Amino acid sequence: MPVIRKNDVVKERPVIIVLYGTPGTGKTSLATTAEAPLLIDTDRGFDRAVQRPDIVVTASCWEDIYNTEIVGSYIVENGRQVWKPGLIGECKTIVVDTAKAMLDDYLNAFAIRQDPKLATNSLKRYGVMGEMFKQFVGILRSNNSDIIFICHDKETQEGDFIKHSPDCTGQSKDLLIRIADQVGYICKKNGNRVIEFEPQDNRVGKNVADLQDTWIPAYGTKEFSTCMADIIKKVKTAIVNKSDAQVKAQQAVEEARQKLADAKTVEDANALIEVAHGLNKIHQKAFMNQMIKELSEKGIDFDKDKKKFVKHEKATD
Known part of the structure; x- marks a missing residue:
């Protein structure tokens, strides 16, 4: 097992970013401006994006996502097992749209199919789901792929204000936020779209890289075409620094x-x-x-x- 010594400089690594916001704020379109993206479309919304990446459109259950064609598999070469990546091996960024469908629908149902007793034991079921999800994320990261999870915005009344957070069930949301490097809320200010990463009383956020509020360029501009790729580069540089x-x-x-x-x-x-x-x-x-x-x-x-x-x-x- 590799060990990072306390005085070792950490090299760049793949990052995990969660983007959430209300419909129409361009979450999917923004995510597709990452480097060489593959969109796993669990929400049937790829056609609403302003530009089209490579897309997995047939995913209707966990087995459609976690299969040899997409993830990869071990094969035998010259008498030994070697890992052969699937579609993710051709991509630099994996975009999951949405995380709720993947976790709360697909993975939840898969866990119950594997063990029907989990249907009545939610605590154990979420533990199993968490392990399977982390294994999936681990495979993506081992391929050096950055990961973007897209979520809808969930509004809850807390005292005198409305709080915004990624739309997933409690334990799925906790898992998602825990593994993420950045959690950004996309909203509109003065007619412009902006990503806010810093957590506030009225919104969930995570800002490991200490990024300022990031204005999203207009569709069709040169700046927009690499917007998410530029944000990911900033995150990686900040983590190394x-x-x-x-x-x-x-x-x-x-x-x-x-x-x-x-x-x-x-x-x-x-x-x-x-x-x-x-x-x-x-x-x-x-x-x-x-x-x-x-x-x-x-x-x-x-x-x-x-x-x-x-x-x-x-x-x-």
């Missing part, structure tokens, strides 16, 4: 700890205050507490009023 920043932050903490171990004088201790201030904010307080504790054991105390370290004064009789 975050990883680089985490590595550098960890290295800075380790270097600071070594300087703390080597500190012997009050001057050394006070120089470490500047080192602590240079650390990532989430590490600063913990490192300062560690400094105070370890330097106290060396006879150097921290004067809270003067905000600096001083020589420990021995008590006198």
Whole structure:
């Protein structure tokens, strides 16, 4: 099993994006501007998109999706098993439209067909569905495919405002949001369409890449033709940059700890205050507490009023 060391730089990986919004906001059309997309059309809505990608249109049950032609299978070559990808091997992006039909309809029914007892045990059924779904996603990602799940918008009244969220049953929605890197709500503002990733009180969102609200270009423009591909590229770059920043932050903490171990004088201790201030904010307080504790054991105390370290004064009789 491969191990990523704490100081290793994480390479780009496939990402999972959930897009949801009200009808007419162009969710499917936007998704098809990703790189080399394959649309798994479980909602019978491919003809509403402004441009047509490769499409799986015959999917009416889970077996239609999870089969050798689409997903792939193991074959024997030269006496050993090798994986031969199906249609997904020819595509860079898999678009599922909609996630609700795939999870709540197709996969739910398939789980019950496999074990009829699951029809009356929803908790166990969702556990089985979750494992099968993660296996499916794992195969797509192993092919280096990005995945876009499209959902309709579900409005629920919460107090004085209406909250927007992807339209799936509770446990399916939780699973979808948990595995996603980005969850974006598509809406209209001032006559323009925009994707909002940041979670708010009135909408579900997820923004691992810290993207700003993204305006969607007009249909037919050059910018629109690669809009989703550009967003996915930004997400991947942001995730890698975050990883680089985490590595550098960890290295800075380790270097600071070594300087703390080597500190012997009050001057050394006070120089470490500047080192602590240079650390990532989430590490600063913990490192300062560690400094105070370890330097106290060396006879150097921290004067809270003067905000600096001083020589420990021995008590006198």
